[in-house]
Amino acid sequence: MSELKNKKNQRDIQLGLAPMEGVTCLATRLWFSVTSTPDFAMTPFLRVTRDYPWKRVASTYAAEIFDLKDFTSYRLIPQLMGNSPEDLERIALPLLQGTSFVDVNCGCPSPKVVGSHAGSGLLEKQDVFESFLEGLEERLGHGQFSIKMRSGFLSHEEFPQLLKIVSKKNIAQLTLHARTRKDRYTGHAKWDLIDLATLSCPFPVVGSGDIINAESLAQFLRIAPKIDKVIIGRGALRNPWIFNELRSNKAVEITVSTLLLSLSCYAVLQELLAREPLKLFALVKAGLFLEACETDENKWEKLYHKLTETLYGQSVPPSSLQLDRASFARVKMIWNSLRSSLGSAFMNPLILRTSSFSDFEKEILNTAKVSSSQLLLNHNPQYDWIYSGAKSNGNEPT
Numbered sequence: 096m097s098e099l100k101n102k103k104n105q106r107d108i109q110l111g112l113a114p115m116e117g118v119t120c121l122a123t124r125l126w127f128s129v130t131s132t133p134d135f136a137m138t139p140f141l142r143v144t145r146d147y148p149w150k151r152v153a154s155t156y157a158a159e160i161f162d163l164k165d166f167t168s169y170r171l172i173p174q175l176m177g178n179s180p181e182d183l184e185r186i187a188l189p190l191l192q193g194t195s196f197v198d199v200n201c202g203c204p205s206p207k208v209v210g211s212h213a214g215s216g217l218l219e220k221q222d223v224f225e226s227f228l229e230g231l232e233e234r235l236g237h238g239q240f241s242i243k244m245r246s247g248f249l250s251h252e253e254f255p256q257l258l259k260i261v262s263k264k265n266i267a268q269l270t271l272h273a274r275t276r277k278d279r280y281t282g283h284a285k286w287d288l289i290d291l292a293t294l295s296c297p298f299p300v301v302g303s304g305d306i307i308n309a310e311s312l313a314q315f316l317r318i319a320p321k322i323d324k325v326i327i328g329r330g331a332l333r334n335p336w337i338f339n340e341l342r343s344n345k346a347v348e349i350t351v352s353t354l355l356l357s358l359s360c361y362a363v364l365q366e367l368l369a370r371e372p373l374k375l376f377a378l379v380k381a382g383l384f385l386e387a388c389e390t391d392e393n394k395w396e397k398l399y400h401k402l403t404e405t406l407y408g409q410s411v412p413p414s415s416l417q418l419d420r421a422s423f424a425r426v427k428m429i430w431n432s433l434r435s436s437l438g439s440a441f442m443n444p445l446i447l448r449t450s451s452f453s454d455f456e457k458e459i460l461n462t463a464k465v466s467s468s469q470l471l472l473n474h475n476p477q478y479d480w481i482y483s484g485a486k487s488n489g490n491e492p493t
């Protein structure tokens with residue numbers, strides 16, 4: 096681990112929150128900015144077709160590149176997905192008024208997406224992929240878009256040829272999730288292919304896949320020493336404080352009460368986004384998310400009161416929070432990953448089966464027994480099945 100400090104000190108490595116469809120909405124991005132401050136974030140893909148979205152893009156999709164630009168601690172890269180440069184141009188051009196480039200998804204493995212020749216479906220036929228990129232270059236101009244892709248459709252053997260195509264293009268950056276479409280989320284990302292990309296591309300390469308703690312980042316940097324940026328996806332769901340761990344090279348500890356307060360803030364942020372997005376925008380513009388709370392209980396408490404006062408007109412204790420079903424489902428989704436970093440007691444399925452936020456909070460407190468006890472956020476490999484889809488029951492991410 097000391098190698099990481101000496102070498103790149105996290106040197107100038109920029110740490111980003113990976114795009115995760117169904118997870119990293121505006122509320123989640125803001126929450127991560129106060130847990131551990133990623134340098135940048137990417138929106139989940141916005142699916143673009145001939146008819147969609149036609150009139151306008153939802154105002155919360157990439158608010159941080161327009162209205163909220165000066166009030167977040169992270170830079171936002173909007174991501175689009177489609178198979179037609181013409182359709183993508185229609186949505187990319189207005190976004191390019193607020194950002195220097197848009198990212199184009201060439202990695203999503205979902206059968207529906209692949210079936211429509213978008214996402215990783217674009218990698219299936221290399222001549223199609225090449226002319227797709229040429230079409231984007233023609234329509235958007237040089238350097239105005241970036242690519243996020245997998246390292247092949249069926250096999251990694253396809254990668255050298257794919258890389259040859261991409262490296263000749265004048266793009267803003269390449270993010271490589273070094274698994275094939277066929278791999279989905281199983282196995283381990285092939286970090287040596289990310290290294291190969293850094294050696295071949297005249298533009299920045301962003302590494303993606305299986306960076307889950309300081310130790311794995313150090314290993315990754317040994318294999319891909321020329322990398323400048325990485326993004327963290329599932330590792331951030333297991334440990335929302337991961338960006339601090341990666342910067343300080345030290346595992347994060349948090350008290351149970353602080354953890355609960357942070358989850359309460361997450362819940363209220365989801366409610367605000369769903370019910371009062373303009374009020375949420377106003378809070379962002381007031382600078383509320385510019386200071387990170389990290390593991391400081393007082394800061395989380397202050398943030399929590401501000402959020403509830405804004406939503407309910409008064410401060411409401413977490414035990415009385417009444418959440419919409421969708422917001423509570425989001426909280427449980429985070430918890431489903433986070434619990435695996437806290438040790439076996441927290442894997443107690445009763446917590447996930449609760450039907451209200453107050454019961455959820457009570458079950459966590461019952462499990463912890465003492466609310467002031469310190470919890471170490473640690474990778475426990477025995478729970479990796481939650482993320483790989485390998486033993487899953489249809490809950491595989493898209």
Ligand SMILES: Cc1cc2nc3c(=O)[nH]c(=O)nc-3n(C[C@H](O)[C@H](O)[C@H](O)COP(=O)(O)O)c2cc1C
Nearest residue numbers: 113114115116139140272303304305327328329492
């Ligand atoms: C639930 C989920 C949703 C995802 N959605 C997107 C997406 O919208 N766009 C994208 O480019 N990648 C998406 N990904 C892929 C991640 O950005 C990332 O490349 C991948 O998970 C590997 O990194 P990790 O091991 O740090 O999670 C998603 C991954 C997950 C787990």
